[in-house]
Every structure is written in structure tokens, then in C-alpha cells.
Amino acid sequence: MTTRHTSDDSGAPGAGDTVDPAVRAELSRLRESIDNIDAAVVHMLAERFKCTQQVGHLKANHQLPPADPAREARQIARLRELAESAKLDPAFAEKFLNFIIAEVIRHHESIADGAR
Numbered sequence: 001m002t003t004r005h006t007s008d009d010s011g012a013p014g015a016g017d018t019v020d021p022a023v024r025a026e027l028s029r030l031r032e033s034i035d036n037i038d039a040a041v042v043h044m045l046a047e048r049f050k051c052t053q054q055v056g057h058l059k060a061n062h063q064l065p066p067a068d069p070a071r072e073a074r075q076i077a078r079l080r081e082l083a084e085s086a087k088l089d090p091a092f093a094e095k096f097l098n099f100i101i102a103e104v105i106r107h108h109e110s111i112a113d114g115a116r
């Protein structure tokens with residue numbers, strides 16, 4: 001994700017002179033929180049992929065298919081419920097999980113190809 005920042009962080013040239021310092025401080029505080037959350041998300045995804053790599057090796061060693069559509073469907077349903085309870089758009093959560101699942105399957109296929 002790329003964000004564009006100007007010297008005043010408002011996005012408008014010269015608008016920095018008119019932004020209330022309290023607003024600027026609150027914006028900075030919120031952005032710091034967002035940056036911390038983004039870092040946590042990246043680290044959690046890295047941990048998740050470490051686990052899925054182990055699953056991929058286990059599947060490859062036992063000639064199991066890289067994809068498990070039944071598990072994927074259960075995970076999507078579970079994540080949609082979690083999203084709803086967290087007041088997050090379930091469709092967004094499903095798209096996000098589908099993106100991750102596609103990457104996991106790609107890794108599992110690669111692991112299986114290397115095991116042959």
C-alpha cells in the first residue's frame with residue numbers, strides 16, 4: 001500500500017498553514033497506530049505462512065493434494081462470521097482470505113513439485 005504525503009500531510013499544497021495543530025497531532029497519532037497495526041499484520045501473516053509451509057511439506061510427503069476445498073469453504077465461512085462480529089465487511093474478509101488461500105496453494109504446489 002502506498003500513500004502520498006506532502007510536507008503538511010494534508011494532501012493539498014500550502015494547506016499546512018491552515019491545519020489546526022491539534023488536528024495535525026491527532027492525525028499523526030492515528031497514523032502511528034495504523035503503522036503499528038500494519039507491522040503486526042505483516043508479522044502475523046509471516047507466522048501464518050510458516051505454518052502453511054509446514055502443512056505443504058506434510059501434504060507433499062504424503063501425496064495429499066495442495067488444495068483442500070472443504071477446509072477452505074469452512075475457513076471462509078468462519079472468517080465471514082468473525083468479520084461480522086468485528087463489524088468488518090464479510091465480503092472484504094472473504095476476498096482477503098481468498099487471496100491468502102491462493103498464495104498458500106501456490107506454495108503447496110511448488111513444494112509438491114520439488115518433492116517429486
